[in-house]
Amino acid sequence: MPSRKPRIAIIAYRRLAALARSVLSDYSGYLDVQVLDMPAEAAFHELSLRSSTSLPPDVLIAASANARWLKANTNYPVSIIKVTGFDLLLAIQQAQQLALTNGATILLLAKHALVSVFESFRGLLSIPVEVVEFQDNAEALSILADYRQRQKKYVVVGSSIVADWAEQQGLPAVIIYSIDALKRAIDEGIALAKVTTDQEEKRGQLNQIVKGLSEGVIAVDAHECIQTINDAAANLFNSSSDRLFGRKLSDVQPLLSLAEVLQSGESQLDLVVSVGQRRLITHRTPMIEHGQQRGALLTFQEASRIEQADRTLRHQVSRKQFSAKYQLEDIVGGSPQIQHSKELATLYAPSDASVLILGESGTGKELFAQGIHLKSQRKSSPFVAVNCAAFPETLLESELFGYEEGAFTGSRKGGKAGLIELAHKGTIFLDEIGDMPLALQTRLLRVLQEKEVLRLGASEPIYVDVRVIAATHANLLEKVKAQTFRADLFYRLNILSLHLSPLRMRAGDIRQLISHFVVQFMRRSAVYIDPNELSKVFWSLAEHYHWPGNVRELENLIERTVVYVTALGKIDYAAMADILPELRIEKSTITPEKVDSTTSLEDALQQTGGDLQATAALLGISRTTLWRKLKLRDVGR
Numbered sequence: 001m002p003s004r005k006p007r008i009a010i011i012a013y014r015r016l017a018a019l020a021r022s023v024l025s026d027y028s029g030y031l032d033v034q035v036l037d038m039p040a041e042a043a044f045h046e047l048s049l050r051s052s053t054s055l056p057p058d059v060l061i062a063a064s065a066n067a068r069w070l071k072a073n074t075n076y077p078v079s080i081i082k083v084t085g086f087d088l089l090l091a092i093q094q095a096q097q098l099a100l101t102n103g104a105t106i107l108l109l110a111k112h113a114l115v116s117v118f119e120s121f122r123g124l125l126s127i128p129v130e131v132v133e134f135q136d137n138a139e140a141l142s143i144l145a146d147y148r149q150r151q152k153k154y155v156v157v158g159s160s161i162v163a164d165w166a167e168q169q170g171l172p173a174v175i176i177y178s179i180d181a182l183k184r185a186i187d188e189g190i191a192l193a194k195v196t197t198d199q200e201e202k203r204g205q206l207n208q209i210v211k212g213l214s215e216g217v218i219a220v221d222a223h224e225c226i227q228t229i230n231d232a233a234a235n236l237f238n239s240s241s242d243r244l245f246g247r248k249l250s251d252v253q254p255l256l257s258l259a260e261v262l263q264s265g266e267s268q269l270d271l272v273v274s275v276g277q278r279r280l281i282t283h284r285t286p287m288i289e290h291g292q293q294r295g296a297l298l299t300f301q302e303a304s305r306i307e308q309a310d311r312t313l314r315h316q317v318s319r320k321q322f323s324a325k326y327q328l329e330d331i332v333g334g335s336p337q338i339q340h341s342k343e344l345a346t347l348y349a350p351s352d353a354s355v356l357i358l359g360e361s362g363t364g365k366e367l368f369a370q371g372i373h374l375k376s377q378r379k380s381s382p383f384v385a386v387n388c389a390a391f392p393e394t395l396l397e398s399e400l401f402g403y404e405e406g407a408f409t410g411s412r413k414g415g416k417a418g419l420i421e422l423a424h425k426g427t428i429f430l431d432e433i434g435d436m437p438l439a440l441q442t443r444l445l446r447v448l449q450e451k452e453v454l455r456l457g458a459s460e461p462i463y464v465d466v467r468v469i470a471a472t473h474a475n476l477l478e479k480v481k482a483q484t485f486r487a488d489l490f491y492r493l494n495i496l497s498l499h500l501s502p503l504r505m506r507a508g509d510i511r512q513l514i515s516h517f518v519v520q521f522m523r524r525s526a527v528y529i530d531p532n533e534l535s536k537v538f539w540s541l542a543e544h545y546h547w548p549g550n551v552r553e554l555e556n557l558i559e560r561t562v563v564y565v566t567a568l569g570k571i572d573y574a575a576m577a578d579i580l581p582e583l584r585i586e587k588s589t590i591t592p593e594k595v596d597s598t599t600s601l602e603d604a605l606q607q608t609g610g611d612l613q614a615t616a617a618l619l620g621i622s623r624t625t626l627w628r629k630l631k632l633r634d635v636g637r
């Protein structure tokens, strides 16, 4: 990027100013110059007046007393027009030419420093030069008045102002400044201006970066006055950067004060501060330059943004695995019970309170949990389902809570996030909560109360925000009485509850579900069989059935039927009755307990050769229920 032109102001009296103008054409095009023909103080005043309409110069150029005044009284960098012995020699040569024409004598009227320079080479000169030293302007004026009275003629050599005064007294004069001296000062001025423009450019770039940051940034000086503040930070105070510049940060917002950091020189990182409705995560650090504390820096981010990023990250990892697909609207059933359950679920959805879903196996508890999640504000966050009965205690613990690296032999490098952590900002569905061991119930309660999860082997808890939906087929109150379920956890979970009726109690839904599943499974088949006809025949076979395995059993039986019928290519009542022997058992002769009985379990296991999936399907129960039954059977032995 090409840099802008350096801006220079030359401050000089008439003669030197005229000399300056004469050399400026050499710099035309790459310098912005203004020449101020006036004393330093007046020039400075003039520059302040011009600053409202034009940009201030980067550098001032001046000579002798003017230069000294500007250095002492302004913040501008000053390049001094310095007089060398050679410049002095040139000036005397020039004066000699004038003197020769009218037989005058040369008078060098200068301050002590210049006189010393002259004395160092005076011996080399063949011409006479009278030298007079002066201390201040008044003295110079009176000396000139005195020389004017004299008989002899003089040509005066001196600074620009001395030359002016001499001419006012009728004495011809030569200034000691050469074009070279002026050019050297201008070149030095350009170099100084470049430092300024480079710094300005860097500051500009830095400002752009700070401005574009979504993080709030505030830098203060040692008095805690705001020196830099970006828009993100100014927005927090409903103000603009310009208005806040220079104000004391503690006055603007005491909660964000940097006074302590300025005093202690120590950073304060990751502090959470609530300013109005906004929760901020703040970092405060001292600013040290060349070993000295110059000020302090505050940066902050909205906690919600970090949480959002965190959620996106966690969600990306778990999106495929942990998402809900059933909406409440997808739940089939026109019975008053199902309608009532759907209404309650819709009511519960927006709340963050825990929900306890009660119902026999296969009644759609997970379906409702998914539906509630998808109707809640957490819908775009994970839905994680865990079956508490499906894991042995130690495995369930590490699955739910995760572990740190080295927590136990064989633990994964880098540790592992538990399912509760992965459900952050979303919903965790704890199926068969009644089967959760007591030790884990205690840990779960902590998650609900503290919103923190402690990985196995970890010392620091992790913040989690999860909604819990728990489900069970068991009578939890009985378990509380038997002290196998913590009462406090029960009350914590049972804030909102949903009771799903068994399928046998909502006959109206059965026909609807039959049609639904027939159509669903037929969709996958290449052979066309009339779904209405098939539903009708199936209904006639199942009309008196008790449905101990509820909707899951119905779903399995229809899948079996559709596979069979499509293979056969037609609907055959007798053949269908053969492949659905369980439907032949009369309602009166079967109770869920009967199906649940150990004999039928043993029979089923025998028939399937111990294949658990097939056994569960044969019994019309979920694998979880089967697992539980096997556990009960083993305990009973």
Ligand SMILES: Nc1ncnc2c1ncn2[C@@H]1O[C@H](COP(=O)(O)OP(=O)(O)OP(=O)(O)O)[C@@H](O)[C@H]1O
Residues within 6 Å of the ligand: 330, 331, 332, 333, 359, 360, 361, 362, 363, 364, 365, 366, 367, 368, 431, 471, 473, 551, 552, 555, 622, 624, 625
């Ligand atoms: N009303 C319904 N409409 C459509 N499908 C349903 C309905 N109820 C249950 N299902 C289906 O039945 C099966 C069992 O449902 P789900 O897993 O939700 O039951 P559950 O009560 O959680 O069972 P378990 O306690 O054994 O885990 C699922 O495939 C689900 O899609």
